[in-house]
Amino acid sequence: MEKIVRDLIEYNGISIYTYSVKNFKQFNIEQIDNISNKRADMDQILKVWVDTKVIDTEVIKTPIGSSTEGQIATGKKLIVCGDIDIKIEYVSCDDGQNIYVENFTIPFGTYVVLPQKFNEHGIISATIMVEDISSTIINPRCIYNNITLIAIADIY
Template identity: 30%
Template sequence: MSCNCSLEQNYKVIGLCDVKKINDGKKIEPKKSWVQITIPEILTIPECKPTIEEIDKIYISAKVNSVRIIKTPKSPKNDKGEFIPGKEGTILTGRKLLVDGSLCQTIVYTANNRAQTVHAANFEIPFCVHIVIDEDANIELDKYCVDICIEDVFATVVDKKNIFKNVTLFLQAKKEKNPHC
């Protein structure tokens, strides 16, 4: 069994963020509320579209549909009143921001036919993630805005109708004085 693995992508991704623009190019402060996630998915080309030979371009954007604060368990505190992280380094403050969002994407591909026509398929994939926020966040009154950065997109053709795609997102929650994001 052999593997035709390549380190190069033959497709172009439109929609990646400029990581230098996150926090205006400054390092992320350790106490900020942020998370990184990956979203693996299998995208199936619709039946009405021709089969796929290769991916040409991926247009992608991410949007936040809703956010809400929930109560959670708290990590224990040490003698200094500091939270003690769990074995994986996670600290629970008793508050999390639940973020429901969507990946909006268009896959442009060359069809597996003699004419090698170019086609596009649109997908909207939901995601849900939590971000640990300050323990004093008021569930009723506080409002948060979430910035999303699409860091990376990997895609490969699985078969003539299916694409495996993995998207890496960085999400940062910011407490808003003015609740209009």
């Protein structure tokens, strides 16, 4: 996992993958999260950590064809469901400018189109990788999180 710094915020959990992928789908998750009432108001975000986990997968049958937009349906998709865990470290607005950590979990569901011909009795492994993270304070109690991910289906 890599970290990047953008606008004075350190983002942790960005995936580095060096191999080519065949069966994948890029997708984006956006969410507005509220700071717990037990925590002080936000003044500045210091660090953001993101981790993903796949909870369930299922191969489903779909129609076969292609749309006028160029989307191809091969007859099989891998449904991938999971969670994105986000940890935000921030400086509070109070006089002491204390540092707090807030945790959020965002459930997600996506799919990966599978090849028309593959070993249906083989092993299909789903991986979710984080391509980019962006977090912005909307107001002292709300934060906007935007995460770009890629779902990869490896077939063995």
